[in-house]
Amino acid sequence: MASNTTIQWTEQTWNPTSGCDRISDGCTNCYALTMAKRLKGMGQAKYQNDGNPKTSGPGFGISVHPEAFLEPLRWKKPRRVFVNSMSDLFHSGIDTASLHLIFGVMAATPQHTYQILTKRHGRMRSLLNNPQFAHMVFHRAKMYGRPDTAARTWPLPNIHLGVSVENQKWANIRIKALAQTPAAVRFLSCEPLLGPVRLTRAHAHCPTHDFPGGFCSGPCPDLILPDWIIIGGESGPGARPFEPQWAADLIDDARLAGAAPFVKQLGSVWARANGASDSKGGKLEDWPAALRVREYPTTR
Structure with a gap:
């Protein structure tokens, strides 16, 4: 079931699949895993499949929910939609045929903007660079009512792709x-940010220009920077420390790269160390003024 959300950078969540497995440091205190266990205890049908105890948990086994696929077709008002707040769309446990259908719904509803965030960067890159995958997406979109004469633009202009x-x-x-994946808008979710990250170190040396320590000022087709950077510390039990300087550095990098920074x-x-009025450190009035930044990317 889709729902409104308190996630500041989106308006709606849509979970055509649920469940996941921990694969990196950012997964340690996964909010979705904890929520899935609670939802299983409440008897929620979508969360009765248990995952591997070592990497997942109760109610958090990978599950595909075909009954949820069609939800966006019923939404008349355009909205920003976070796809799979309770899963990772590119998890290997989600079959490609289901992904054809899910992407087909997104292709058939261009009035909505879909935000897809993944830690499975390899599968994302492989699938979305595959012409056969795109062909099947448009085939499924036709099933959902998209006119066959509609422009077949790939990548889909209403899908924003992000990595954690x-x-x-x-x-x-x-x-x-x-950067190697076709996308209308690319974004980073640096949340939970567990250490300093600088964008200039995240890209191979520019083959055309010499730019040690900074961004290339010339046209560099091989250097593709993100359009949007979401920044946030960790919240909840067991939360790990966050340094405001990490956010300040990323804001500076975003400005240099022409990206929109969004501090969540x-x-x-x-929050505990600074007497903040919100336990997650989410109220802008508590922050240093330089970090009170919440911008959105410009859609191409």
Whole structure:
């Protein structure tokens, strides 16, 4: 079931699949895993499939929900939609045929903007660079009512693709994969941000220009930077520390790269240490003035 959300950078969540497995440091205190266990206890039908105890948990096994696929077709008002707040759309446990259908719904509803965030950068890159995948998406979109004469624009202009970046290690790996994936808008979710991340280190040396320590000022087709950077500390039990300087550095990098920075929250550890009025460190009035930044990308 789709729902309104308190996530500041979106308006609606849509979960055609649920469940996941931990694969990197950012997954340690996964809010969705904890929520799935609670929903299973409440008897929610979508959360009765248990995952691997080592990497997942109760109610958090990968599950595909065909009954939820059609929900966006019923939404008349355009909205920003976070796809799979309770899963990772590019998890290997989600079959490609289901992805054809899910992307087909997004292709058939161009009035909505879909935000897809993944840690499975490799599968994302492979699928979305595959002409056969795009062909099947438009075939499914026709099933959902998209006119066959409609322009077949790939990448789909209403889909924004993002990767999770919790530290420099994963910045170097996932941003490169994102840059190699066709997308109308690319974004980073640096939440929870667990250490300093600088964008200039996340890209290979420019083959055309020499720019040690900074951004290339010339036309560089091989250097693709993100359009949007979401920044946030960790919240909840077991939250790990967050340094405001990490956010300040990313804001500076975003400005240099022409990206829109969006600081979501400063996290529970920072909130406790600074007497913030919100336990997640999410109220802008509590923050240093330089971090009170919430911008959205310009749609191409």
